[in-house]
Amino acid sequence: MSEELWQRVERHLRQVEKPSRYIDHEFGITVKDSWDYHAVMIYPDTYEIGQSNQGLAIIRQVLNEVPGIYCERGYLPWTDMADIMRAERIPLFSLETYTPIADFDLLGFTLPHEMAISNVLECLDLAQLPLLASERGEDAPIVIAGGPCTYNPEPFVDFIDAFMIGEGEELDPEVAILHRRLRDEGKSKREILEAMAGIEGVYVPSLFERVSDDSYQLRCTVPGLPDTVRKRVYAQFAQVPPDTSPIVPFVEATHDRLSIEVLRGCARGCRFCQAGMIYRPVRERTADQVVASVINGLACTGYDEVSLTSLSTTDHSQLESILRRLNxxxxxxxxxxxxPSQRLDAFGVAMAELVAGNKKGGLTFAPEAGTQRLRDIINKGVTQENLVNAIQRSFDAGWRRVKLYFMCGLPLETDDDLRGIGQLAGLAYETARDAVPQRDKGSVKVSLSCAVFVPKTHTPFQWCGQIPRDEVKRRINVIRSSIPYRAIDFRWHDPGTSLLEAVISRGDRSVGKLIKRAWELGARFDAWTDQFHFEYWAQAAQDLGYDLQAMASRSYTVDEVLPWQHIDAGVTWRYLQREWDRAQKGITTPDCTFHGCTGCGICQRLGCENVLAGERDG
Amino acid sequence: MAEGQFRLRIRYCKKGRLCHLSHLELVHAQERIIRRAGLPFAVSQGFSPHMKLAFGPAIGVGTGSLDEYLDVWLTRYVDPQEALDALHAAQVPDLAVLQCSYVGDKDASLVTALTVSQYLIDLFPAGEQPDLEALIQKGLDDIRAAGSIQVMKKNKVKTYDLSLSTVEPARIIYCEDGVCQIELMCRSRDDGSLRPELFVQELSRVAGVELVISCLLRVAQYVEDQEGLHRLV
Structure with missing residues (x-):
């Protein structure tokens, strides 16, 4: 415990917003008296955003279960505190022991979304560490990163020593234990990184080089190590109960409730969705396990709300039983x-009814596209009839507000599909009004939210470019003019943010320079609307001679080697190509947890199959 | 109080790093401690059912306390010592529960009853200040002589009449090693209570020295009646 560092920080707590972000001492923290290996996991955003992150909580838990290892928490201070820290030369610190980040053996970041990367640089700088991995010496911590964005690590390789690809339950302790042993043997950083690269799931970019300037193909320069890095999957997930004694924060976190992960993976196969590809296979925890975990977790934490989390909770084969037992x-x-979200059918609404009781706020449905043609292309297995039935049933049951999520700029989209969004929203509004008594018709609220399609790696749409910003504006206008009722509230995502997401999500190693320059110009907290300044990124691109629009809208042919092709997410390239081919033909592919195997290759290649607690219905 | 409900009064502290909790954060933390303790709390009826509890006068961010109170309504009688033990097992150390006891249905609410707060404020000057005690004493004397404090609040001048806003004049407890501790007895008022930070702001201005608060502690809260000040428990 660095009492001196805490006192330096405390002196300024009266000057900053939400000082309780920096005080630690919450219920449920891990305290250790001694350790011989010190790790810190940093969420590159404020405490209240990061404290809710289940991924890092799991990593900390598994590392702290290893004797001799102490893994602490770190967050990025808000701008007021960061400015004070720079002025006062206060280094970024861990929460539990207030140790300077630069003094740790292992420094881990999660990369939850593309726009978090400027905050990673902000953390490194506040930690008084060189931003570039190549400039960090033998005494600096090994800097690792995990999370969904690391499935294309190339934009971040300038800053990170090693990437953890896939699920960390087993991977991260293996890495830490190896590092501790080699450190004690006096090995150099290079030797340690080479040894880490031998663990499946670890990508050490400094050990890879391009085969030629004409191609993105990379090869590993260390003899005996593979040229591709396959993701790790935690096969025991369904057998091991979730943590039921998480940290209970004082600050109101974004997800200020007990979270119980009821299943992992989703095999619906939406072709734009990266999570649906990279978290396969599907693994369900049993109803007994979930119910017991909820009851224990509530007793341990004192929370008054519990969320049953996953990518598609309403797909859990025992969900109805779980909800009835919990009620x-x-x-x-x-x-x-x-x-967290409702499946767009009668079963989804029935489940929403089971959790809502008398408190019916609003429901959220995601048809994603306005016509059946485009929904088939993106493999979103819902119909207009599904939506109408779901709206009918939910408003009949007492809900009065519904939010509909769509995307614009999807591959093969036409203006008819855009007009279909407005028409579908209009149909939803009419259905909702028809379903409620006369006195409630004025309280019916339908809102429409439209995101700009961002092509993601390891999806069937990874070869597709994003539409240009001007075209985004035109398409938004097509949607807006097709909405038949003024009562429907229409919102859309900022095209500037979406453009950068596209640049980074499919970027190559050259994007690192863009990120660094944007940060130097002032970019930080880019995921915060009021903090995001597109001009920093535009200026950075201009300084480097980059064309952001061209980078975002670039389409690849299926024959090209992609910058992330050396990362093996489990699903085969052939499957992704086949899905892209089927998309162009408008052919849908069923969910293998309801029907037969669709040949994505996960189960055979990773030796870990779908684990269902019962038979799925839907 | 609804039939079959028991009003348990809990006295607790807020100290150490947790002095930086806001009142809302403190409320949520106490609710969770009570849930973890397994006390049979009553739940309100209506659209958004929640635990039935009531807090004493709010305490600000950055202010510690040795004397905070809350009332929680239980659906069955729990021996106060058992309740105390359960709360101890569920608490975080810097929000330690000090006492538990039942109070009557007709007793005044905590906010109504507790109208006087006794603060100890540790101050140090922003720069070197060899004659700190004399400067502060003169500042306190000048404030006392003025009889009121005026502060700007949202472009409006707010005047605190010290005969109403404080119980007795602020005084120096000690002054050594560059730190001066003063005592301030503030009264809660419907038209706005004087916060210690505002008093220190005025003291800085009057004394002509920038004073920084290093520790602000509510050491006790009192019930005030015609006979004077009394402790609640």
């Missing part, structure tokens, strides 16, 4: 159960 056990306790 029975929690009746009269004032405890709310929530599920």
């Amino acid at each position: 029975s056990r929690l009746d009269g306790s004032g405890i709310a159960v929530s599920i």
Whole structure:
């Protein structure tokens, strides 16, 4: 515990917003008296955003279970505190022991989304560490990164020593234990990184080089190591109960509730969705396990709300049983159960009814595209009839607000598809009004939210470019003019943010220079609307002679080697190509957890199959 | 109080790093401690059911306390010592529960009853200040002589009449090693209570020295009646 560092920080806590971000001492923290290996996992955003992150909580837990290893938390201070720290030369610190980040053995970041990367640089700079991995010496911590964005690590390789690809439950302890041993043997950083690269799932970019200037193909320069890095998957997920004693924050976190991960993976196969590809296979925890974890977790934490989290909770084969049992056990306790999103069918609404009780706020449905043609192309297995039935049933059951999510700029999209969005929203509005009594018609609220399609790696749409910003504006206008009722609220995502997401999500190693320059110009907290300044990125691109629009809208042919092709996410390239081919023909592919195998290759290649607690219905 | 409900009064502290909690954060933390303790709390009825509890006068961000209170309504009687033990097992150390006891249905609410707060404020000058005690004493004397404090609040001048806003004049407890501790007895008022930070701001201005608060502690809260000040428990 660095009491001196804490006192230097505390002196300024009266000057900053939400000082409780920096005080530690929450219920449920891990305290250790001694350790011989010190790790810190940093979420590159504020405390209240990062504290909710389940991925880092899992990594900390598995590392802290290893004798002798102490893994702490770190977050990026808000701008007011960061400015003070720079002025006062206060280094970035861990929360539990207030140790300077530069003094740790291992420094881990999660990269939850593309726009977080400027905050990683901000953290490194506040930690008084060189930004570039090549400039960090033997005494600096090994800097690792994990999370969904590392499935294309190339834009970040300038800053990170090693990437953890896939699920970290087993991978991260293996890496830390190896590092501790080699450190104690006096090995150099280079030797340690080479040894780490021998662990499946670890990508050490400094050991890879391009085969030629004409191609993105990379090869590993260390003899005996493979040229591709395959993701790790935690096969035991369904057998091991979730953590039921997480840290209970004082600051109101973005997800200020108990989270119980009920299943991992989704095999719906939406062709734009990266999560649906990289988290395969599907693994469900049993109803007994989930119910017991919820009851234990609530007793341990004192939370008054629990969320059953996953990519598609309503797909859990035992969800109805879980919700009925929880309702029975929690009746009269004032405890709310929530599920993060609703499946767009009658079953989805029935499940929403089970968790809502009398408190019916709003429902969210995601048809994603306005016509059946385009929904088939993106493999979003819902129909107009599904939507109408779901709206009918939910408004009949007492809901009065519904939010519809769509995307624009999807591959093969036409103006008819865009007009279809407005027409579908209009149909939803009419259905909702028809379903409620006369006195409630004025309270019916349908809102429409439209995101700009960002092509993601390891998806069937990874070869497709993003539409230009001017075209985004035109298409938004097509949607807006097709909405038949003024009562429908229409919002859309900022095209500037979406453009940068596209640049970074499919970028190559040259994007690192763009990121560094944008940060030097002032970019930080880019995911915060009020902090995001597109001009920093535009200026950075101009300084480097880059064309952001060309980078975002670049389409690849399926024969080209892609900058992320050396990362093996489990699903085969052939499967992705086949899915892209089927998309162009408008042919859908079923979900293998409801129907037969669709040949994505995960189960055979990773030796880990779908694990269902029961038979899925839907 | 609804039939079959028991009003348990909990006295606790807020100290150490947790003095930086806001009142809302403190409320949520206490709710969770009570849930973890497994006390049979009553739940309000209505659209958004929640735990039935009531807090004493709010305490600000950055202010510690040795004397905070809350009332929680229980659906069955729990021996106060058992409740105390359960709360101890569920608490975080810097929000330690000090006492538990039942109070009557007709007793005044905590906010109504507790109208006087006793603060100890540790101050140090922003720069070198060899004659700190004399400067502060003169500042306190000048404030006392003025009889009121005027501060700007949202472009409006707010005047605190010290005969109403404080129980007795602020005084120096000690002054050594560059730190001066003063005591301030503030009264809660419907038209706005004097916060210690505002008092220090005025003291800085009057004394002509920038004073920085290093520690602000509410050491006690009192019930005030015609006979004077009394502790609640």
